[in-house]
Amino acid sequence: MRVRIAVAGLGVIAQTVHLPLLERLRDRFELTAVCDLSPSLTARTADRYGVPGRYTDVETMLAAGGFDAVALLTSGSHGPAAASALRHGYFVLCEKPLAYTRAEAADLAALDGGPVPKLMVGYMKQYDLAVARVLATNVAAGAQAIQVTVLHPSDGAQLAFARLPAPPLDVPAGTLAALRAADEDLLRAAVGDVPAAARRLYTTTLNSISHDLSLLRLLAGGVATIDHVALWPDHPGRPPTRSTAVATLAAGPATGGRSVELAGTLGTGGRYTIHWHFLADYPAYRETVAIHHATGSAELVFPTPYLLGAPTRLTLVEGDGGAERRAEYADVTPSFENELLAFHAMVTEGVPPLTGVAGATDDIVTAQLAVRHLAGTATGGEAAELPLPW
Structure with a gap:
């Protein structure tokens, strides 16, 4: 069965990943609107892919119909658009973050509460074949520690190979201003008027670190507690403590280097650490997830998500009669492709996604707890309702 699908948001991730893959999977999907x-x-995208439906407003597209499912690839919170899509009866593949607030997520949970799931959150690394290999070994369930390191260059550095056209200049300024204001209202509802560093921690966690949270949830029961948060900018000397981090980063650079460190306990026991580093001029994106257990280790190394066909590398280390035995795998099928196939199975067969509203809600709570840990009593909004961690 071919699923008729619409795509909202035609930016970098759509141009480099989703649209080419939907074309590759044309035996499963028919792109009917953008x-x-x-x-x-x-207009350029519709012409390129021969799409009849072309819109500049999501609500207008949803009301017009002519498709079974929609991929929400727009920026910011997807809560309002996802809720509207569900009310119209569509299946939804939603890029992260699903929402900025727990209130939005609760509304979506009510709309997606039927016997057949209708919303999948786009955590594509959960569908990576190398991750499936780790799950098959069951080593993560008994992990003593999981250590995550993300080295994140600028998007420009990651996308030089794609030779994308310059960003369009014909978006009405008033439309952009209204969308930014709406997102600001949601962020304020989530964490209040916290200092800039705490706000940046929240958006970084939901927009990027959420991928790592999704892996921890799949592999080891997710984040149970957060007991350490640190932020620091370029060449700090040492990571600041909670009491100094907000002041240190409040006027920090938007480019250059900045880092996030999170640590705590896993749902299945053991501990996790996440080190996320934005390094504008780092030569290549690299994300490493190292799982250490009583009898060995598993290490996943993910490449940039924009380069389809770049392998995810897995190394398994075990004992062998007093010696070390290593097995290495390189899986090249794009995790985004497996994610689309899983979405197709959800639409056509009712197969539950690896992450729906409940998992995304967990990530919102984790992000709010991180801000609460960092900003303490200065935290507002929903995050202020969460207990102080000390």
Whole structure:
């Protein structure tokens, strides 16, 4: 069965990943509508893929119909658009973050509460074949420690190979201003008027670190507690403590280098650490997830998500009669492709996604707990309702 699908948001991830893969999987999907705030980008994309439906407003596209499912690839919170799509009866593949607030997530949970799941959150690394190999070994369930390190260059550095056209300049300024204001209202509802560093921690966790949270949830029961949070900018000397981190980063650079460190306990026992480093000029994106257990280790190394076909590498280390035995795998099928196939199975067969509203809600709570840990009594919004961790 071919699923008729619409795509909202035609930016970098759509151009480099989703649209080429939907074309590759044309035996499973029929692209029938596209939508972007830019009229020129919408027209160019619709012409490129031979799409009849072309829109510059998501609500107009959802009301017009002509498709079974929608991929929400827009920026910011997807809560309002996802809720509207569910009310119209569509299946939804939603890029992260699903939402900025727990209130939005609760609304989505009510809308997606039927016997057949209708919303999948786009945590593609959960569908990586190398991750499936780790799950098959069951080593993560007994992990003593899971250590995550993300080395994140600028998007420009990661995307130089794609030779994308310059961003369009025909988006109405008033439309952009209204969307930014709406997102600001949601962020304020989530964490209040916290200092800039705490706000940045929240958006970084939901927009990037959430991928690592999704892996911890799949592999080891997710984050049970957060007992350490640190942030620091370029060449800090040492990571600041909770009491100094907010002041240190409040006027920190938007580019250059900045780092996030989270640590705590896993749902299955053991501990995790996450080190996330934005390094604008680092030569290549690299994400390493190292799982250490009583009899060995498993190490996953993920490449940049934008380069389809770049392998995810897995190394398994075990004992062998007093010696060390290592097995190495390189899986090249794009995790995004496996994610789309899983979405197709959800639409056509009712197969539950690895992450739906409940998992995304867990990530929102984790992000709010991190801000609560960092900002303490200065935290507002929903995060202020969570217990102080000390």
